[in-house]
Amino acid sequence: MVNQQLTHAEVSSDDAGIGSGADRVLAILTILGSYPDGIGLNDLARLTNSPRSSVHRALAVLRRADLIEQDGNSRYRLGYGLLKLAFSYYEELDVVSRIRPVLADLAAAYGETAHYAILDGIEVVYLAKVQSNSGRFQMKSAIGGRNPAYCTGVGKAILAYSLTSLAKVEAFIAQHPQPLHRYNKRTLTSAQQLFDEFTLIRQRGYAMDREEHEEGLHCLALPLFLTSSAIPDGAISVTAMTQRISPATLEASVGRAQDLISQHLGAVLA
16 A cells, blocks of 8 residues: 655645646546546656645545545546536536527517526526627626526526525525625515515415616526426516516516417426
8 A cells, every 4th residue: 555644744744746736636637537446646746747745635635525535546537526516517518409499489588687596595596698689788687697596587586496484594594694685675685585485486386587687687596497397496487677578577478488488498487
């Protein structure tokens, strides 16, 4: 067995070989990809031309992230966490490729911007966006961008199906590092307000953002049940400027949006 104990001199030595810690981490991942049966610390240090102490620190970071694992013989290899991350990424790419035509039709039908987003903790992440060719206003939202879930249409459409009690809503609010930010007078910031809103969303199958996050913009959002009939995988929204389409007019068109989504994706709506 290769001796994995680090001497004081090694721990305090200056880094050599590969320049930065990030470069070293990437190099180690690349090397491990060529050793399915694992490789020891000494060999990794040799292949990366780096001190054992530096390689050991990089390995510790990767292990904490569940991207690599160490077997009983102190050999390192890629972990299931990395595979899970990769498969999740490709699954999302597949979902986005299915949903993008829906967004294109919604954007064209409404002359506005359509989004697809998923929930990540207390925030939503936008994975796809299609803007109408006829729209003169350019939305600031970006693919990969994030917004608070509690005050966005897509966020509320998703949260409504997991936060089904006042206690669950209170627990969700407690996850925030500080009280819910009130962006304007329309923002819902109390547990009771959000619980009532989520109850209404479940009853009607869609959510509305009535300028709760950004004044002048509102949206209609519908949860998508692609892999589960209980918890949405994400949500689709149509976002409009209040001066062009009123919230009441947008909400009244929900049947139109539902039809377009069902034509492409089948029975995936609430």
